[in-house]
Amino acid sequence: MLITFEGLDFCGKSTQVQLLENYFKKQNKKIIVIREPGGTQISEKIRKILLDRNHSEMKDETEVLLFSASRAQLVREVILPALKENYFVISDRFHDSSIAYQSFGRELNFDFVVQLQKFAIGEAIPAITFFIDIPVEEVAKRMSKVKHIELDRIETSRLDFYERVRKGYLYLAENEKRIKLIDGTLSIEEIHMQIISEIEKQLERN
Numbered sequence: 001m002l003i004t005f006e007g008l009d010f011c012g013k014s015t016q017v018q019l020l021e022n023y024f025k026k027q028n029k030k031i032i033v034i035r036e037p038g039g040t041q042i043s044e045k046i047r048k049i050l051l052d053r054n055h056s057e058m059k060d061e062t063e064v065l066l067f068s069a070s071r072a073q074l075v076r077e078v079i080l081p082a083l084k085e086n087y088f089v090i091s092d093r094f095h096d097s098s099i100a101y102q103s104f105g106r107e108l109n110f111d112f113v114v115q116l117q118k119f120a121i122g123e124a125i126p127a128i129t130f131f132i133d134i135p136v137e138e139v140a141k142r143m144s145k146v147k148h149i150e151l152d153r154i155e156t157s158r159l160d161f162y163e164r165v166r167k168g169y170l171y172l173a174e175n176e177k178r179i180k181l182i183d184g185t186l187s188i189e190e191i192h193m194q195i196i197s198e199i200e201k202q203l204e205r206n
Helices: 013-026 039-053 060-084 095-105 111-121 136-145 159-176 188-205
Strands: 002-006 030-037 088-092 127-135 179-183
Touching: 002 095, 013 030, 013 088, 013 127, 013 188, 030 060, 039 179, 060 088, 060 095, 060 111, 095 111, 095 159, 095 179, 127 159, 127 188, 136 159, 159 179, 179 188
Parallel strands: 002 088, 002 127, 030 088, 127 179
Antiparallel strands: none
């Protein structure tokens, strides 16, 4: 099963990825955890280009193509082989990120971005996606508390960009049954328990 986590930066999804990984390990499940962009030698090199703050001249069209290239490599080198071996694959971000960030956030053509993602992921369609939703004001608040962390190129975007990205995620959550919207202002434990509950329901259906 491919399980993906989505949300604005600083929504807490990476913490939930780690908690879910621990949950599966305690059950002795075969599991692989990946992040996007990245996860392969080629994809990690693309990640460095994408997130480098010195690359402020990067065009939006270049950005969406690079994200998709990284994703296409990850799908075919890691995700699909792992799924064939009956692994649980947990991905910190996946193709919904490009629709939210590049189509809604960067205001690139929606139909083009959607079709590009279908091409990039091929058969690697998530069984379930958790969108951890927080208000944009909460993003700003959490950013201000982590002054020891250098923000990457995308994290330095303006708040109106994040407002558009959030609208994108909310649109996807309304139109995709696999996407489960979770209130990211709840406690870490409450969010984790909701995630486990949804995964157990999904496993029962399978």
